[in-house]
Amino acid sequence: xxNYSFNDLSNKVTVITGGAGVIGKSICTALAACKAKLAIVDxxxxxxxxxADQLQEEHGIEAIGVAANVLNKESLNTAKKEINEALGxxxxxxxxxxxxxxxxxxxxxxxxxxxxxxxxxxxxxxxxDFVFDLNFKGTLLPTMVFSKDMIGKENKGVILNISSxxxxxxxxxxxxxxxxxxxxxxxTEWLATHLAPQNVRVNSLAPGFFITDxxxxxxxxxxxxxxxRGQKIMNGTPMGKFGEPDDIxxxxxxxCSDISSFVTGICIPVDGGYxxxxxx
Ligand code: NAD
Numbered sequence: 577x578x579n580y581s582f583n584d585l586s587n588k589v590t591v592i593t594g595g596a597g598v599i600g601k602s603i604c605t606a607l608a609a610c611k612a613k614l615a616i617v618d619x620x621x622x623x624x625x626x627x628a629d630q631l632q633e634e635h636g637i638e639a640i641g642v643a644a645n646v647l648n649k650e651s652l653n654t655a656k657k658e659i660n661e662a663l664g665x666x667x668x669x670x671x672x673x674x675x676x677x678x679x680x681x682x683x684x685x686x687x688x689x690x691x692x693x694x695x696x697x698x699x700x701x702x703x704x705d706f707v708f709d710l711n712f713k714g715t716l717l718p719t720m721v722f723s724k725d726m727i728g729k730e731n732k733g734v735i736l737n738i739s740s741x742x743x744x745x746x747x748x749x750x751x752x753x754x755x756x757x758x759x760x761x762x763x764t765e766w767l768a769t770h771l772a773p774q775n776v777r778v779n780s781l782a783p784g785f786f787i788t789d790x791x792x793x794x795x796x797x798x799x800x801x802x803x804x805r806g807q808k809i810m811n812g813t814p815m816g817k818f819g820e821p822d823d824i825x826x827x828x829x830x831x832c833s834d835i836s837s838f839v840t841g842i843c844i845p846v847d848g849g850y851x852x853x854x855x856x
Pocket of ligand 1: 593595619620644645671674676714783784785786791
């Protein structure tokens with residue numbers, strides 16, 4: 577019998593990495609409204625704890641803030657122990673930690689002159705590694721650690737990765753972030769196949785353009801008006817606006833719930849039409 581609500585999410589132990597960030601907070605709020613048990617995992621423990629306390633009070637759920645670095649397996653193992661003791665075995669993992677950094681960003685969109693400075697040839701390789709690792713290994717390692725609980729269980733497990741528009745077509749200036757997010761889509765498909773016999777579904781969603789701390793410097797000026805790049809994004813988004821964090825919630829609930837029980841290995845854009853528009 578088909579389930580017509582998200583009530584199967586009630587009491588599901590759900591880990592959200594980067595859960596204290598802008599998109600993470602929106603995801604946590606949606607899951608709290610469905611009465612999931614939340615482990616908000618973040619580098620910033622204060623923010624994670626504050627959000628857990630707030631959601632606990634507002635929704636009467638169990639929620640904890642947990643400190644961990646998604647790039648450090650030992651810290652993830654410690655976090656898992658804490659989560660298992662406080663909430664039980666993990667049912668759902670959402671890999672939300674990620675982002676871009678100015679050091680992995682070229683200054684120019686195209687090499688219109690032979691000036692090397694600010695071009696691809698001038699990229700800081702450490703900056704490149706940092707962004708690539710945060711977005712790829714920062715999903716790989718938490719998946720290795722947290723989704724182990726889903727193996728050999730009768731209960732179905734769910735893994736949800738956060739991709740980006742860059743996975744379909746790279747945006748200028750941010751090659752590390754683009755390559756890493758493309759690898760997230762590839763990894764999602766690979767892992768979906770690998771874990772299907774274990775009843776674990778693996779999907780991703782690709783947010784379009786949401787203004788958050790990691791991209792504010794690229795799309796808005798200090799006075800709050802759009803940069804040229806911000807305006808280009810607007811022009812490329814048929815719905816004519818940046819996304820609000822809450823716009824992500826319905827897709828998260830759909831992919832986490834049994835409502836999508838035969839869906840695995842896909843990436844859903846949540847982008848106001850950006851991905852479908854040719855620009856002309
Ligand atoms: P954000 O900067 O608001 O949140 C990121 C969170 O991750 C922060 O709370 C930060 O403390 C945490 N974090 C960073 N490094 C970490 C680490 N090593 N270990 C643990 N936690 C860490 O960013 P956001 O915009 O909410 O981004 C969330 C996800 O959505 C990212 O994967 C991002 O790439 C993706 N995304 C965002 C947009 C957008 O427009 N904002 C678009 C596409 C994809």
